[in-house]
Amino acid sequence: MEKTTIIEKKKHGKLRNPVMVTGLPGIGLVGQVAAKYMIKKMGGTKVAEVYSPHFPHQVLMSKKGGLRLLKNSIYLLKGKVRDLLVVIGDVQAVSSVGQYEVAETILDYCSKKGVSLMITIGGYSTGKVAENRRVFGSANNKRLMADFREKGIIFGETRGSIVGVAGLLPGLAALRKMDGICIMGETHGNYVDHTSARNVIEKLSELLGFEISLDELDKEAKGREKVIRKIEKEVEQQMSGPPKKDITYIR
Template sequence: MARIDVRTDVALADPVLVEGLPGVGLVGKIAADHLVEAFGMTHYADVHCESLPRSAAFGPDDRGIRTPVRLYADQGRDLLVLQSDVPVPPRAATEFAECIADWFREESVVPVYVAGLTRERPVEGTAGEADEKQRKVFGIASGSGAAILDRTEVPEPDDAGIVSGPTGALLNHALATNLTAVGLVADCDPQFPDPLAARAVLEEGVAPITGVDVPTDDLEEHAGRIQRAKERLARQVREEDENSSQAQRLRMYQ
């Protein structure tokens, strides 16, 4: 049965939620994990949906097990994070979207969905400059999400495209039900975990939307370690490409 089991009493007003499902470049996953760690967020709720794999997750220095998809909360920042240790199977994406998004509406949650966009070509400049320029972020929205983005400097997309996978299903459900939602799309490296793309999402998207100052120095300083730690999950996402959330450009003439 689909349900959200709240574990602890946290007072939230109209929280913003950052979604962290594994996808191309693991952009959302890395950003969500970083927020949970950087802010010491509270394990707020367990997500039980029929579509999710029947599995149990565990963490370091703790004998307890937990659901693979969880919600974390920060009362002071009025912030929620959806943290996932598993990809959502493509056949189950719609059911998962209905399961989680209906709860968003009931609790007045504004979800921020994150998708990686495979970068097309290298850009000119020094290695560092090129690296930064390739990680552009733009915003898309449903419901009143456009008004939220208009209050920030998050740019509009400069090309046509489509978001697929579980994040695409979540955005599609938001559109179909007129749910206020924001999508952040970041250029990323599709072959490896991309912590610098996650940093761009946090600095250029999440921070201005939430008004929360997000520390991101660790994402740059420990980019190599983060890539190695996430490589196994990234490999699984690549091998099951249709499972992964990703944004793709659409070309009229190719």
């Protein structure tokens, strides 16, 4: 394997107006949690695997005694009106050149499969544990932006840059005249954020017309939310020093 390579694992019939959805490791693991949950709940079939010499030179050991290369995997999910190709994975490439190569390889695959819309899921870090976490978007063309704004995605409130595959895929898609958008769940940034992932999936289900039960994720999110808020409270107290009463006591 000299170059990033996609190996098709399972044949499938003609795809119905397919859209790619990518959720790789990144801020708050929002993309990864969302994509994995979708695959689990919607019964995805693995159709392809992505290998790259730009991934770290390691293999993962399983609990049963197996080992396997680091990889990204592509699952086919049958939606109500259109099919989804969902990418999840262990890692992203370690160098800039590697990141571009992996993104281009995925785009080549998408072109071949007739994908006309690339959606990447990411987290947008605000450093706060917001009560109602918003879902932001950043798109590679105005028509797409107008389209998704209409459906409730918030544009123009994010700043800076999107690092890695979540940014490169829609960025490079533009050079191929392909629609590309990064959907970002608002998140603190220091915590794995199931609540944010939940909000992103909810929006995606509306945008792409698929049905999914969020119950299990809601439950998981609620449990974690308590822990996050507890930690945040402790951090806050430590940073603001002891309350006045204590000072009196020390005297």
